[in-house]
Amino acid sequence: MPATSLCQDETCPPYSLMDDYSEGAHPQILEALLRTNSTQQVSYGGDEYSDAARQLIREKIDCAEDEADIFFVPSGTSANLISIASCLRPYEAVITLESGHIACKEAGAIEATGHKLILVPPVDGKMTTTNLQKSLQQNQFFPHMAKPRLLYISNASETGTVYTKRELTNLSAVCKQNNLLLLMDGARIGTALCSKKNDMTLRDIFDFVDIFWIGGTKAGALMGEAIVVKKHLAEGFVFHLKQHGALLAKGRILGVQFMELFRDDLFFTLAGHANAMAEKISANFEYLGHELAVETATNQVFVILPQNLVRRLQDRFRFYTWEQLDDGRVVVRIVTSWATDEMQVDKFNAWVAQWTAAAKDFSV
Template sequence: MDDYSEGAHPQILEALLRTNSTQQVAYGNDEYSDAARQFIRDKIGCTDDEADIFFVPSGTSANLISIASCLRPYEAVITLDSGHIACKEAGAIEATGHKLILVPAVNGKMTPKLLQKAVRSNQFYPHMAKPRLLYLSNASETGTVYTKRELTELSALCKQLNLLLLMDGARLGTALCSNKNDMTLRDVHELTDIFWIGGTKAGALLGEAIVVKKALAEGFVFHLKQHGALLAKGRIMGVQFLELFRSDLFFELATHANRMAQKISAGFELLGYKLLAETETNQVFVILPQQLIRRLQDRFRFYIWEELDDDLAVIRIVTSWATDEMQVDKFNAWVQQWTVVCKEIEV
């Protein structure tokens, strides 16, 4: 149903247990958090003079703090209408006093043309909130990924329009490990002002790592404190990110999740079912008959993304670092079996 149903990768749990009894400085100033920051910088290919890294417990806190830290009260955020901050965070951004300017998605993504239109339509100053930040997700809400060319064009346009660029990285691991991806962490860092790396959906118990360019980093820690995200036991997140990034574990787990989604997606397509969006990461969006959906719900849990009519709906299936390939094979077998049964009933 999602990519955080399981607890944490065993290697991370073992690291937490191994380091449990050591005494450490609080509030993220411990040796594990410091080492994790350095390993993340090494993967990005940047120095501590280029960016600061802050650990927060959740994606909503990462988005809220990143946005609230760099906008004035009258400044607004441009986001796709399907963006996580627009429809999955209970109005957290609006609660900080910042207007959201909603834009329709194209294949789950923002385009330069739509961005320009959004800015032009919100320039009746001082009567309208001033667009100041573009919010993107990679992977997108429908699992698609931005190419380097797409992000480069958006980044250049943001500079031209005096907009900051924030990338939500809840599923950045699966985006970077997609067979459609041609970007590195360094590219993401260079083309955005703030981005964050999701740990919660990548095998950690909890935690996200916000990467902030130095020009915006001053005072950032005060925003963490004010919003309740500066954990006294910050070591808990430091240990986990250290384990994810001291090797290629972060990318290995994301690659596995993508491969399992590809296998499920291929099974649906083999049976003639239409995908709502091409499966590029670990989310599968497929259009199924309601009759088949009801049968699948008797045995499996998944999210009904959109009711199309009385006969058809879009469901979302999400794989994770912990998805068992044998279970995927069983799921595909059930889909095939019940497809035959449903067709026989129709006849």
């Protein structure tokens, strides 16, 4: 578990609940990097640590080597960009939610490869079969429209919700019926799998999608994501890594981290901690009568607050202002991580309780 912060008085800088990558890496990962540092290894991901990490990941998925290849890349944007660019022709398009990471957080990286994004409104942060089918019907005027070829989803979603097995089964069925590939962005797949709302295993995800990736950056690693590609799409994938600058000479750095994350279930332990801290914050808001904008399922809390309370909290904590509502209230996003200090969570909850009790009303 994370160490307690050494700085506890009011002169400390605000404690960050902004994201799940403000800290460096879990101590076990740093120790593993130091322990293996002086060994000489094959470059470009051919090292023994990357091979061991691939085997450990396959064991967690319960898939054989001839079912999937696994590739390590440095970032989530590179994982999405390379996964999509590797399997689409120039005239083929990606269906994604309006809130999808590739649509609003990656500086047009997918469009820069020449692929149109077809935007669909989310429902509870997720893609539905109804909206997917509607999008397909609206994009059939060929050859005058880009041809839908891939569905992109995130689990957990951008608002922290998770797909159920039934939802993913149904989406997968629609994709197969319409010759669509299915890609799952797994930046926060650890917190999704550890959610109390989750009813899927890694094997379930593997069965229903064509490509997915396992996020390390937001799960205690210094950096890195592991892309799991089914064999029918894996041929030549490494060339796409190279062309997009993601094939690291010192690929061992990524391999060591994923080896450590999956060697003794550290990956799931850290994700569980992040979820538990978010649940504690969310429960306190609900107890005090504040409205959640989204039901908390993973490590992201979306809550509607009066501006005066937001301003007071920002004196001591950092978090993201998500949306300004017409009534003057604000939706804020609070994100916990593998390293979130429970003592700081308790302090945050105490301040919320104190200022809520002291307020005569929640007017702005």
